[in-house]
Amino acid sequence: MDRSKHSLYASFSLGSSQVPVPPITMSKLYWSVTISRMTYGLECIDLEKKNLLYLENAHQTMAKKIQGLPVNCPNICAYAPLGWKSAECVLIQKSLLMLWQILLLPMTSIYKQLVIYRFLQHHHFPSIRPCGPVRLMISNAKQLALLDVIMASITSGTYMPITQWKSELCSKLSAYDRSRWLASCQLYPSLYLYRTIITDISIWPWWQYVSYAPHMLYKCKYLIRIIVSNKIIMSYNKSDKSCKLCGQYVNSDAAHVLFVCSSPRICHIRSHFWRIVERSKPHGLCRSMNAMAVTDRTQFILSGFRCKFVVEWADIYHSLCTFVYNIINVTSSSIN
Numbered sequence: 184m185d186r187s188k189h190s191l192y193a194s195f196s197l198g199s200s201q202v203p204v205p206p207i208t209m210s211k212l213y214w215s216v217t218i219s220r221m222t223y224g225l226e227c228i229d230l231e232k233k234n235l236l237y238l239e240n241a242h243q244t245m246a247k248k249i250q251g252l253p254v255n256c257p258n259i260c261a262y263a264p265l266g267w268k269s270a271e272c273v274l275i276q277k278s279l280l281m282l283w284q285i286l287l288l289p290m291t292s293i294y295k296q297l298v299i300y301r302f303l304q305h306h307h308f309p310s311i312r313p314c315g316p317v318r319l320m321i322s323n324a325k326q327l328a329l330l331d332v333i334m335a336s337i338t339s340g341t342y343m344p345i346t347q348w349k350s351e352l353c354s355k356l357s358a359y360d361r362s363r364w365l366a367s368c369q370l371y372p373s374l375y376l377y378r379t380i381i382t383d384i385s386i387w388p389w390w391q392y393v394s395y396a397p398h399m400l401y402k403c404k405y406l407i408r409i410i411v412s413n414k415i416i417m418s419y420n421k422s423d424k425s426c427k428l429c430g431q432y433v434n435s436d437a438a439h440v441l442f443v444c445s446s447p448r449i450c451h452i453r454s455h456f457w458r459i460v461e462r463s464k465p466h467g468l469c470r471s472m473n474a475m476a477v478t479d480r481t482q483f484i485l486s487g488f489r490c491k492f493v494v495e496w497a498d499i500y501h502s503l504c505t506f507v508y509n510i511i512n513v514t515s516s517s518i519n
């Protein structure tokens with residue numbers, strides 16, 4: 184596991200401070216080299232729960248490192264903005280793909296005969312527990328509700344092509360992973376902003392923007408940190424529940440600091456950088472944002488306009504990222 188991580192750590196040294204490597208590129212390197220190495224041969228091993236957890240933690244820590252997330256934020260929030268699937272899903276996919284490759288072998292293959300025998304044995308005598316990789320395949324197939332499909336293919340002797348099996352597997356795995364991820368996110372009250380902004384496991388539009396403009400990576404990291412940990416805005420006075428900057432008795436969150444806080448320093452920075460946003464193209468987008476309530480506007484900005492990145496909008500992405508970065512910077516320096 185540690186040797187696999189080294190390949191990713193080596194890729195962190197790529198790029199420079201002016202042009203760093205975007206998270207999407209790091210993600211591609213990770214999936215091409217590190218994850219293949221980390222999970223090599225694991226589809227044949229029935230891992231213990233603690234080892235599976237160790238693997239999952241390593242996978243999520245890598246997602247955090249690539250995006251520059253705080254180490255203390257919940258692990259579960261790490262991989263969705265990159266559009267990754269969980270390590271458990273990677274193992275399930277590998278195991279069931281291996282099963283299909285075996286089933287597509289000619290009937291003379293001893294491996295195929297053994298797998299069919301084990302599946303039929305499990306079907307007719309469920310009390311007999313198979314062991315090894317076949318047990319793993321059966322339990323994975325059960326998890327994805329694919330056992331009936333496999334049994335129907337075994338009894339009829341007709342197997343769908345591997346590409347079709349792979350696409351069916353991918354759609355089942357996506358649904359399984361998404362429901363698991365949504366349920367886990369509900370367990371963390373600190374992720375309330377994250378839950379409203381990251382609603383699906385897909386690449387966050389701001390990371391797509393960074394691929395277009397890598398020099399903005401450092402500033403964009405501030406946006407993802409606000410989403411996963413609202414604590415980056417430490418302007419809330421816990422003792423008397425007032426904003427440390429303006430003294431108002433409000434719930435000091437991202438929306439308050441970005442658009443409401445009446446601290447003179449923040450007001451000055453806000454009006455200066457928001458004027459730049461208003462001059463950015465497309466002008467209609469900024470007019471629509473001005474018409475929104477502050478909470479909706481904040482979520483709309485942090486979500487990357489709730490759609491995929493559009494190159495023609497790069498101008499407004501740039502000015503908004505600079506706006507948020509400067510407000511957060513001045514907030515931190517005013518408090519410290």
Ligand SMILES: [Zn+2]
Pocket residue numbers: 426427428429430431435439440443444445446
């Ligand atoms: Zn305030």
